[in-house]
Amino acid sequence: MVYAEGRCLSVRVLSIIPVLFVASILIFVAMRVVPGDPVTVLAEGSPLSVEQRQALSHRYHLDQPIVTQYALWIANAAHGDFGLSLKSNRPVSQILAESLPNTLLLLLGGFLVSLIISVPLGIFAALREGRWVDQAIISLTMLLLSIPLFISCVLAIFIFAFQLGVLPSFGTGAEGGIGSIVVHMLLPWTTLGLALVAVQTATLRAGLVDVLRQEYIVMAQSRGLPWSQVVRRHALRSALVPVVTLLGLQLSYMIVGSVFVDYIFGLGGLGTVLINAVNFRDLPVVQGAVMVVATFFALANLGVDLLASRLDPRYAIR
Amino acid sequence: MAKSVGSVSIDDLVGLLQAGRMSRREFVSSGIALGLSLGAVSAILAACGTSTTTATTGGTLTTGVVGAVGKFDPQGWAGFTSNIATNHVFQSLVRLNFDTSELEPCLATAWETPDPLTYIYHLRKGVKFHNGDPFTADDVVFSTNRSKKVSWGSYALSNLDSVTALDPFTVQVKLSKPDWRFKWFYYWPPGAILSKKYLESVGEDVAAQKPVGTNAFKLTSSTSSQVVLEKFADYWEKGLPKVDKVVLRVLDGSTILSGLKTGEIQLSPDVGFDQMTLASSFSNVDIKSRVGPHIVMTYMNTTKAPFNDVRVRQAIAEALDNAAALSAYPAKFYLPSKGAWIHPSFEFSAYNETNAVYTSNLDKAKSMLAQSSTPNGFSTTWTVAATRPQELSAVLGAQERLGKIGIKVDIKQLPDPDVAGATYTRPRPFDMITYNWLHNQPHALDPMAALLTTDALAVSNFPGYSNPAYDDAVAKAIVATDKTEITTHMRTLQMIQVRDVPLLVHGWDGIRRVAQKKLETPVQTLVAEYDDWFRPARLT
Numbered sequence: 001m002v003y004a005e006g007r008c009l010s011v012r013v014l015s016i017i018p019v020l021f022v023a024s025i026l027i028f029v030a031m032r033v034v035p036g037d038p039v040t041v042l043a044e045g046s047p048l049s050v051e052q053r054q055a056l057s058h059r060y061h062l063d064q065p066i067v068t069q070y071a072l073w074i075a076n077a078a079h080g081d082f083g084l085s086l087k088s089n090r091p092v093s094q095i096l097a098e099s100l101p102n103t104l105l106l107l108l109g110g111f112l113v114s115l116i117i118s119v120p121l122g123i124f125a126a127l128r129e130g131r132w133v134d135q136a137i138i139s140l141t142m143l144l145l146s147i148p149l150f151i152s153c154v155l156a157i158f159i160f161a162f163q164l165g166v167l168p169s170f171g172t173g174a175e176g177g178i179g180s181i182v183v184h185m186l187l188p189w190t191t192l193g194l195a196l197v198a199v200q201t202a203t204l205r206a207g208l209v210d211v212l213r214q215e216y217i218v219m220a221q222s223r224g225l226p227w228s229q230v231v232r233r234h235a236l237r238s239a240l241v242p243v244v245t246l247l248g249l250q251l252s253y254m255i256v257g258s259v260f261v262d263y264i265f266g267l268g269g270l271g272t273v274l275i276n277a278v279n280f281r282d283l284p285v286v287q288g289a290v291m292v293v294a295t296f297f298a299l300a301n302l303g304v305d306l307l308a309s310r311l312d313p314r315y316a317i318r
Numbered sequence: 319m320a321k322s323v324g325s326v327s328i329d330d331l332v333g334l335l336q337a338g339r340m341s342r343r344e345f346v347s348s349g350i351a352l353g354l355s356l357g358a359v360s361a362i363l364a365a366c367g368t369s370t371t372t373a374t375t376g377g378t379l380t381t382g383v384v385g386a387v388g389k390f391d392p393q394g395w396a397g398f399t400s401n402i403a404t405n406h407v408f409q410s411l412v413r414l415n416f417d418t419s420e421l422e423p424c425l426a427t428a429w430e431t432p433d434p435l436t437y438i439y440h441l442r443k444g445v446k447f448h449n450g451d452p453f454t455a456d457d458v459v460f461s462t463n464r465s466k467k468v469s470w471g472s473y474a475l476s477n478l479d480s481v482t483a484l485d486p487f488t489v490q491v492k493l494s495k496p497d498w499r500f501k502w503f504y505y506w507p508p509g510a511i512l513s514k515k516y517l518e519s520v521g522e523d524v525a526a527q528k529p530v531g532t533n534a535f536k537l538t539s540s541t542s543s544q545v546v547l548e549k550f551a552d553y554w555e556k557g558l559p560k561v562d563k564v565v566l567r568v569l570d571g572s573t574i575l576s577g578l579k580t581g582e583i584q585l586s587p588d589v590g591f592d593q594m595t596l597a598s599s600f601s602n603v604d605i606k607s608r609v610g611p612h613i614v615m616t617y618m619n620t621t622k623a624p625f626n627d628v629r630v631r632q633a634i635a636e637a638l639d640n641a642a643a644l645s646a647y648p649a650k651f652y653l654p655s656k657g658a659w660i661h662p663s664f665e666f667s668a669y670n671e672t673n674a675v676y677t678s679n680l681d682k683a684k685s686m687l688a689q690s691s692t693p694n695g696f697s698t699t700w701t702v703a704a705t706r707p708q709e710l711s712a713v714l715g716a717q718e719r720l721g722k723i724g725i726k727v728d729i730k731q732l733p734d735p736d737v738a739g740a741t742y743t744r745p746r747p748f749d750m751i752t753y754n755w756l757h758n759q760p761h762a763l764d765p766m767a768a769l770l771t772t773d774a775l776a777v778s779n780f781p782g783y784s785n786p787a788y789d790d791a792v793a794k795a796i797v798a799t800d801k802t803e804i805t806t807h808m809r810t811l812q813m814i815q816v817r818d819v820p821l822l823v824h825g826w827d828g829i830r831r832v833a834q835k836k837l838e839t840p841v842q843t844l845v846a847e848y849d850d851w852f853r854p855a856r857l858t
Contacts, residue, residue: 039739053742087388087397088542089526098541154572162576169576170569266569268543276386276542276568280397281735 012305016298023294024077024287028070031283060086073287082288087280092288095273100292102172103269106192106258109185113193114200121197122204123231126239129209137201145198149191149257153264156187170266188265195257196250203246207239214238241308248304255293377549377562379837379852382574382586387540387566390529391522392510393461393469401507402566402587403545405850407448408531410511411439411458411489411504416840416849419760421501425453425511425532434496434799435479439504441487445554447513448536455483460514462491471508471758473768473777474499477796496797498804502759506848534559534853543568547852560856578603578832585833585851592707594651597832604835607828608842609653610661611757613765614709616700616716616822619746621782624698629690631819634716636676637683637723640824643715647708647827654825657816659765661826663844666762666808672816684723695724701740701751704731709752712824741780751780754827760844766811767792770820783820 039057057063061072076083082092118141125137147155161169173184211217212235220230262271270289277285381402388396392404411426426439445453462481466472477497482490493500503509516530529537534555535547545566549559569577571590577583579600589597598605618625618634625631640654653661658673660666687693702713710731717727727750732740740746741753757764768774771792772784788811795807815821829846833839836858839851 087386088540089389089523095542099543157573157576161580161582165580169580169582170567170573171582264570264573266543266567266573268541268568272568273542279733279735280386282386 009306012302016295016302019298020291020294024074024291025070027287027290027294028073029066031286032066032069060084073284077288077291082291083284085277085282085285087277087282087285092284095285096270096288096292099269099273101269102174102267103258103262103271105172105181105185106188106262106267106269107254109189110192110196110254110258110261113189114196117193118197118200119204122201122243123208123236125201125205126208126212127231129205134205138205141198141201144194147195149195149260150264152191152194153188153261156191157264160187172267188261188267192254192257192261196254199246199250200243204239204243207242208235211235211238244304244308247307248301251300251304252297255297377560377857379561379564379584379855379857380577380582381564381566382569382577382583382588383566384569384571384574384588387542387545387568389526390537390540391526392507392529392531393465393471393512394526395470395507396526398588399545399566399568401848403537403540403547404507404510404529404531405533405848406535406547406564406852407529407533407537408507408510408512409533409850410506410509411441412501413505414760414843414845414849416843416854419844421505424505425458426504431501434498435493437491437493437500438484439489439491441489442554443487445532446552447516447532448530448550449513449516450552451513451515451530453511453513453532454486455489456486457511457514458489459483460517461511462509464512464517465508469508471503471506473774474503474508474759496799498799499759499761499763499796502761506758506845533850535564555853559853561852564852578834581834584837585831585839587829587831589830589832590707591647591651591827591830594830595648598648602835603832605650606831606833606839606842607651608844608846609651609826609828610663611760611845611847612827612829613659613661613755613757614712614752614824614827615755616713616750616752616824617741617748617780618750618820618822619748619782620820621746622749624690624692624696625749627691628818629686630692632817633683633687633690633723634720634725635816635819635822636678636686637680637719637725638676638716638822638824639678639719640712640715641678643712643719644708644825646711651828651830652708652825655823657819657823659812659815659821659823660762664757664760664762666805668809668812671809672812675816680719680722687723687725695726697726697728698749699728699730701730701732701737701748703734703737703752705734706754708827709754709824713752716822742777744776746780746782752824753780756847757845762808762812763792763795766808766815767796770815781820783818785814785818788814788818 039053039062054063061069064072073083080093082096084090085092085095088095121137121141125134128134157169160167167187168184169187171184173180208231212231217230217235220234221227258269259271259274261267262269263275266272270293273285274289276282277289383399383402385397385399388400390396390400390404390407392401392408395401396404409424411424411429412421413424414420415422423442425442425445427442429437429439431437439458441453441455441458447453459481462475462478466475466478477493477495477500479492479494482492484490491500511532512525513530517525520528527540532554534550534553536550537545538548539546547564547566549562553559567583571588571593574583574586574589575593575597578586578589578597579602581602594605597603618631620626620631635657640656644652644654656673656678657676658667658669660669662669687695700713700717702709704710713729717729720727737751737753740748740751755765755769768778770779770781770783770785770788772779772786772789775782775784791807791810791814795804795811798804798807829842831839831842831851837855838858839855840849843849
């Protein structure tokens, strides 16, 4: 049994490889078909001669056929070498390694904030199903969902930094210790977290409402168990399974959302790197960053599946 | 009893806040570090009733920039963000005086020109590079030869014959023919002095990541999101720089604006043109703007019909009304042109004469077009950068005016790098394309030699214009030694341009620098783009 589970897990892990391979082809081709000349990135409007431009093109293999360019790139990428940035000439892997911690800080903090808000709200709404409190919570979370992230980021900066002057408008504050990090990250975490609250609250509420109607819950209550214990021990565990499985989907939203939040709050994470690289047609950096995101996404989905199978054996990996 | 961490208590923080020695933001950060809730901190702030006060001591300046961080080779163009860094890391034999824009000694203490073909520079002794290497004549010889080979400004060395070290602190430059423009070569980035010993020992790639220069700041770290410059303790100008550290932060434009308002950002050269009015309303910032060196132009592809017909081009020039199209921008940040190419602040500008040729008369433009190869008008595509509001405004205004004389314009908006790329692509993939040009040297010939000569057709002659009379006037202007003669040739060039109009001049947008009022920065020089403003900058 254990052997079978291990084998299934290995197959799932290995299945990530073709996913990443297809992703690598898609991103490579996409970056070549969009308008714009990467040599221009290197020249950046400076009056280089034709010979100087050709030399730059040759140095970065941009004069090779696209298939050769891909083969060179994927062979090196397999060893963790994503090439050199066209813009800064620094190794892409180094650029990504510098930015990844800030992205993880944002994602984890944002997710934590979303849980801190959505779990109590979801439980509260479910326990008062159909009452005005329930309706108010659902309406509020839907309102949060309807505000685009780039608007909420700018609004947050405008209110708390620009007008009130009580919170910083950019940076992680890493140079000032933990207190400084918390203060600097409060707005980014909250804006990212609030964007996730609606779906999490609604899912938890729906799951809990459903579970609370199950016979075993009624049975547990009729045996004289306190209501709070019934909810905490029996209902919540089952109701959390859809929330966990939903995480896989939410992760993609979080990652996309984190790009905006990162850029607007100047956190120096993958979002800043990616947006600058796209703006300046820095192909190796875009490719490397997207591959990191794709890998992260695939691994995170696997992790979510594992977690769901732990919470409910019906979701076991097969 | 008040909470405390180490020797600091909340009472201390409140005292600092009330005394104006701590900002509200610093108070929040420190308060939370001491374990206070945000609500408690807010309550204390409200009780204290202090206004936003920023500490005036410290010495770290944060600069907001929007461009990505590139390499740090001053001779190899790596974008405006990296240029800001290299402007403060490197320097050369001469520089522009902040107040007069005249050349003044820098790494050379004096220079002489015994004949029009010879320049002799006497170098400053005791200057060190950031790695401790001494600065000598060998570095000047090495840097000049390297620039001729790899630099984006190598065109300025087209008449260089040789550069020789006469002794460790004297350099002689020989030109193959007279070229009065050469005296400015050692002030701009392509003329920057690099350490020969350092480059030869670490190689080009490492040197471009870890640059070593002689200027007041050394680069200590760089990532994709920030560049850190620190005071160079052995800098040769005693007492400079005043600030200890400069951090260039890559940020979104709106975040920069917010940071300037809150005081988190002390300076930015990258506040968007469309944000200047808002920035002007901030009571805590001061805006410097140098209008002149940055020209907004549209290049017409003269290699194809109908733009190969000078009458068509003249009709278009007559129809434009740049003053109306750009009326939304304050004069402090924009000067519209009626046809003049060179801003009056530059030597040899024929501004008044060339600005009187066209009158923005639609009837006249229509009648000029009627005499051309396309008397009934035509349809065309006009390419412009989507991210430059001032350029887009000029094109939108032109579109409306040209529609009235029978020229239907389809505007194609592209990202900035793609517009730049299109200008350099051959054959030219555009009908009309709007892009700017920055005076690299403080004289009128800089754009005139670069943009319209036959020699530059493959490089920076974007319109594809070729005129032997123009080439002849450029060649004569370069070798002329008499100022009256130079003035005559310069006037000829500007009159040819305004009559042949291979390019339309919309105006000059200001090179901006928005800074906190408490930060004293020098006046912008005539060219402004290559100023090392942090060298003398200080907090008051």
